[in-house]
Amino acid sequence: xxFNVAVDAGGLAPMLDQLGDATGVALNPFPLKVTALTLGGxxxxxxxxxxxxYRYGADLTGGPTGGPDGILDSKNAGSVGLEITSVDFGLxxxxxxxxxxxxxxxxxxxxxISAKASVESxxxxxxxxxxxxxxxxxxxxxxxxxxxxKAGPEVNAAIQLFGPPSINYKESLAFKEYTEDSNGDRVLxxxxxxxxxxxxxxxxxxxxxxxxxxxxLDFTEEIVQAKIGYxxxxxxxxxxxxxxxALTKKGSEHVTLSNGEETxxxxxxxxxNDANGFIGVPTMVGTKLQGYFxxxxxxxxxxxxxxxxxxAVGLAIENLDLGLVLAKExxxxxxxxxxxxxxxxxxxxxxxxxxxxxxxxxxxxxxxxEINTGARxxxxxxxxVKDASGAVSYAxxxxxxxxxxxxxxxxxxxxHPDDAEGVTRSGYAVATGNPREPVVLDYSGQFLRVFGKAKxxxxxxxxxxxxxxxxxxxxxxxxxxxxxxxxxxTGAFSMTSAATGLLVIGERNGTAGAALRLQLExxxxxxxxxxxxxxxxxxxxTFGQDIIYVVPETFREILDPAKxxxxxxxxVVEWEYKISATPTGKPTWTGMYVxxxxxxxxxxxSGALKLQxxxxxxxxxxxxxxxxxxxxxxxxxxxxxxxxxxxIVSGGVYGSLxxxxxxxxxxxxxxxxxIEASVLxxxxxxxxxxxxxxxxxxxxxxxxxxxxxxxxxxxx
Numbered sequence: 001x002x003f004n005v006a007v008d009a010g011g012l013a014p015m016l017d018q019l020g021d022a023t024g025v026a027l028n029p030f031p032l033k034v035t036a037l038t039l040g041g042x043x044x045x046x047x048x049x050x051x052x053x054y055r056y057g058a059d060l061t062g063g064p065t066g067g068p069d070g071i072l073d074s075k076n077a078g079s080v081g082l083e084i085t086s087v088d089f090g091l092x093x094x095x096x097x098x099x100x101x102x103x104x105x106x107x108x109x110x111x112x113i114s115a116k117a118s119v120e121s122x123x124x125x126x127x128x129x130x131x132x133x134x135x136x137x138x139x140x141x142x143x144x145x146x147x148x149x150k151a152g153p154e155v156n157a158a159i160q161l162f163g164p165p166s167i168n169y170k171e172s173l174a175f176k177e178y179t180e181d182s183n184g185d186r187v188l189x190x191x192x193x194x195x196x197x198x199x200x201x202x203x204x205x206x207x208x209x210x211x212x213x214x215x216x217l218d219f220t221e222e223i224v225q226a227k228i229g230y231x232x233x234x235x236x237x238x239x240x241x242x243x244x245x246a247l248t249k250k251g252s253e254h255v256t257l258s259n260g261e262e263t264x265x266x267x268x269x270x271x272x273n274d275a276n277g278f279i280g281v282p283t284m285v286g287t288k289l290q291g292y293f294x295x296x297x298x299x300x301x302x303x304x305x306x307x308x309x310x311x312a313v314g315l316a317i318e319n320l321d322l323g324l325v326l327a328k329e330x331x332x333x334x335x336x337x338x339x340x341x342x343x344x345x346x347x348x349x350x351x352x353x354x355x356x357x358x359x360x361x362x363x364x365x366x367x368x369x370e371i372n373t374g375a376r377x378x379x380x381x382x383x384x385v386k387d388a389s390g391a392v393s394y395a396x397x398x399x400x401x402x403x404x405x406x407x408x409x410x411x412x413x414x415x416h417p418d419d420a421e422g423v424t425r426s427g428y429a430v431a432t433g434n435p436r437e438p439v440v441l442d443y444s445g446q447f448l449r450v451f452g453k454a455k456x457x458x459x460x461x462x463x464x465x466x467x468x469x470x471x472x473x474x475x476x477x478x479x480x481x482x483x484x485x486x487x488x489x490t491g492a493f494s495m496t497s498a499a500t501g502l503l504v505i506g507e508r509n510g511t512a513g514a515a516l517r518l519q520l521e522x523x524x525x526x527x528x529x530x531x532x533x534x535x536x537x538x539x540x541x542t543f544g545q546d547i548i549y550v551v552p553e554t555f556r557e558i559l560d561p562a563k564x565x566x567x568x569x570x571x572v573v574e575w576e577y578k579i580s581a582t583p584t585g586k587p588t589w590t591g592m593y594v595x596x597x598x599x600x601x602x603x604x605x606s607g608a609l610k611l612q613x614x615x616x617x618x619x620x621x622x623x624x625x626x627x628x629x630x631x632x633x634x635x636x637x638x639x640x641x642x643x644x645x646x647x648i649v650s651g652g653v654y655g656s657l658x659x660x661x662x663x664x665x666x667x668x669x670x671x672x673x674x675i676e677a678s679v680l681x682x683x684x685x686x687x688x689x690x691x692x693x694x695x696x697x698x699x700x701x702x703x704x705x706x707x708x709x710x711x712x713x714x715x716x
Contacts, residue, residue, distance in 0.1 A: 002097060002213045003174035007032045007112075010222060010252040011163030015266060022334075022384040022392050029168050034094040034112065034544010040209030042088045047125075054125055080126030085653065088195070089117035089141075090207030090215025094167065110148045112167050114205075114217050117141040130289070131236050131691015137301075138229025138433070144219035145251070162330055163252040163266050166222035168200070170203040178204060208235070222251035227433045230301050237291030238284025238314070240508055242302045243275035243320075244433035255428075256411035257376070258445045258474070259403070265327040269545040271432035271439055272322040274303050275279060280314010280355065292355055313356035322347045323430030323439025329376065334394075336381040342374035342407045344428070344441050356629030359459040366554045366626075367452035372443035376405040397536045404519045406474075445474030453558055463487040467555040481549050481577065483559055489525075496523040502549050502577050513542035513592075517564075534600035539579060542592040544612040547579040583618045585691075585715070586625075601708065610639075612710040623649035627693055631711045639712040641703055645692035652685030656692035656716075661703050691715045 006029040009016050016027040047054040056071035062069030071085055083498035092114045100111035123135035146164035147156050169175050179202040180192045188200045195201065227246040234240050247271045251596030256262050277294040285294060292314065296307040304319055306526040322345070329340030339384035347369045354362035382396040407428075414429035417436060449471045456464040466484035473479075485498040501518040517539045522531040541547065551564055559571045582588070583595045599614035613630035625647040633639045646655040684690055696704045696712040704712045 002033060003036055003038050004031060004033055005174060006168045006171040006674055007165050008168050008221065008252065010351045011330065013252055014331050018334045029171055033097045035065060035097055035100060037093045038091065038207050040090040040207045040215050042209040042213035044087040045071055046084045046462045047081055049079060050078065051079040052081065054079040054083055078185045082122060083125045084119055084122045086120030088209060090209055090217060091115045092205060092207055092217060108150045110146060112146055114167060114426065115141065115143040116215050116217060117179050133232060133234040136231045140227040142225040144223050158252065161266055161328060163264060164222055166437065168220050169205050169218050170220050175205045176203045178202060178206065218444045225247040227431060230434050232302065237289055240278040240291045240293050244273040246271045246431040248431050248435045254407045258406045258408045261501050262332055263329055265329045267325055267327040269430045269549050270322065270324045271430040272320060273432035273434040273437050275320035276302060277317040277535040278314055280312055283309060283311045285309050289292060311356050316355050317349060317352050319350035321439055323441060325430060335383045337379045338376065340374060340376035340405065344372045344407055344409055344443060346370045346439055346441060360458040361455055364452055368448060372406050374406040374446040377402050404446060404620060406446055408444045411450040412446045448472040453555055455558065460490060464651055465558050468559060493527055494525045497521065502579060504547050508543055508545065508547065511543050514548040515543055516540040519580045528606045531603040533564050535598060537597040539595040541579050542579060544581060551575040551577065554565055556690040583620060586618065589620050589622035591621030593618060612708065623647060629713050631713065639709065641695055643693050643695055648689060649686060651687055654686055654690040656694065661697055661701060
């Protein structure tokens with residue numbers, strides 16, 4: 001049978017489009033007459049294995065209303081092998097009539113191959129499912145491509161990379177007027193629904209599949225795709241894997257790049273949805289031995305709606321979603337050559353955890369990896385131009401460029417199966433085998449992000465909590481946030497440490513710069529021998545503005561809210577980590593600065609010697625300042641306090657040193673003998689009043705202290 005079809009030129013499409021624009025003749029898609037060989041089947045079942053047949057007898061039950069379902073009801077218990085059910089397939093091999101009509105050329109004739117196949121289920125039978133269960137459901141195969149059978153694998157591989165031509169069924173003269181609604185009443189009668197999908201199919205080729213059945217080919221682009229709606233492997237609960245997945249190859253796919261240009265690429269996409277995995281030892285749930293994952297709601301599938309067997313001992317991966325696109329651009333047209341390689345993807349995991357070990361916790365949660373990157377080489381040759389008279393000429397313009405360019409996925413669109421006809425959503429949808437849950441990419445430029453949190457607890461002796469957010473984007477540059485705390489030991493003999501940090505390099509509000517804040521805390525408790533607590537806070541900011549990181553919701557349950565709260569608004573936690581535009585206590589010191597603040601407490605031999613203090617160093621475009629405060633507490637002596645400030649600015653030097661306060665007694669022996677010590681030294685060579693630190697005194701000229709006995713200071 002012969003058909004007139006519309007052929008998309010694939011990798012040659014850009015050149016034909018430009019030639020068509022120059023000549024005023026549409027060259028893509030181009031018409032072609034083909035002869036077709038078709039093969040189809042519907043509602044097929046099969047078995048491959050030993051001891052068959054697996055199914056036998058009559059088909060009386062199993063359908064949605066209790067009647068026949070196309071599958072024989074009786075099973076042969078002695079059969080072992082693979083059973084497939086409800087298989088529909090349609091295959092069309094189309095050969096250009098011109099190639100077939102030329103003697104000697106017919107054996108080298110190219111073939112347009114289009115196929116659709118669906119399998120309701122494929123499963124291992126004849127083996128006790130409690131020992132080994134292997135099955136796949138809702139399997140789909142979609143193929144619309146082009147090959148030259150006698151050309152060899154190398155040539156065909158090159159054609160696939162360049163972008164093979166393919167038949168556009170919806171634009172083909174022979175098929176674009178087709179509709180299942182044969183009587184034109186806009187109602188799909190039962191006899192009209194040849195592929196039993198419940199909707200009126202139009203503009204395509206209905207491949208006969210036996211009886212009144214058909215498989216509808218409605219491809220508009222080149223594609224090779226395999227999808228599995230659900231797959232499960234379960235080895236007696238010791239090894240479990242479940243997922244939906246899809247692998248899709250498209251040739252000559254239209255995309256928009258981050259520089260605004262539209263182009264075509266050959267893409268390979270891998271999508272995975274709701275993947276779960278477990279390796280370990282199952283335990284009893286009710287009367288059955290179950291691994292970490294099991295079908296608790298008895299709907300035939302394991303997914304996020306099912307309960308988990310947390311007593312199973314082993315390592316579990318919960319709910320992995322993956323969408324990855326690899327794209328290659330090779331465009332040869334009248335303007336030159338463009339070669340590009342692009343990668344875009346997103347992977348998320350709800351949790352990777354150790355299960356079933358009492359007293360031990362090892363969990364990583366809310367993990368995400370996002371990437372969008374690429375590079376493009378362009379060799380420009382020139383372009384066609386048309387003058388006022390309509391004459392067309394070619395203007396040469398040789399140029400070469402190499403750029404970091406990506407696909408702008410936000411410019412793509414996709415269709416959700418539950419949306420009304422004609423409704424599209426923004427983003428690039430990576431098929432996952434679950435049509436309602438693709439992985440949607442919406443990146444517009446270069447982007448990399450690693451994100452997640454972790455927790456370790458070994459019998460309350462070793463503890464570790466942490467969160468990490470690493471972002472690198474084309475628009476904002478580099479942002480890294482981390483918060484980690486650790487503890488070893490318990491009770492009177494323990495060691496603790498914590499670190500919180502934010503690094504920003506890039507552009508904010510039109511200003512390029514860098515900002516850093518790193519807070520470190522450490523504690524050591526050796527019982528009555530020694531106790532040490534120390535804190536450091538390093539800050540750098542060249543932006544001249546506040547840099548604020550908003551802590552994601554998922555991090556907040558494991559982080560200390562006090563670190564991310566503004567003391568000015570105690571009624572609410574802002575969950576913001578801030579790098580101030582100016583140094584601490586210096587609101588008028590603008591511009592770039594570096595600041596190091598520290599404080600600590602040391603207690604030796606249960607109070608025999610106590611040392612408390614803090615210091616600060618500021619280096620900025622406005623000046624430099626050093627500040628220090630300390631309290632020394634020795635046996636038999638009263639605490640000795642000191643505070644000092646030294647600053648250097650453009651106008652000169654200023655400073656202050658204060659040791660003790662007027663009348664402060666360093667030693668007092670029963671009121672009979674006492675020693676007083678007090679020193680105050682100040683200097684200012686600038687022409688303006690400067691602010692320094694001094695000890696804070698109460699109305700009785702006594703030094704005020706905090707709850708730990710540390711002397712308080714104030715600005716003077």
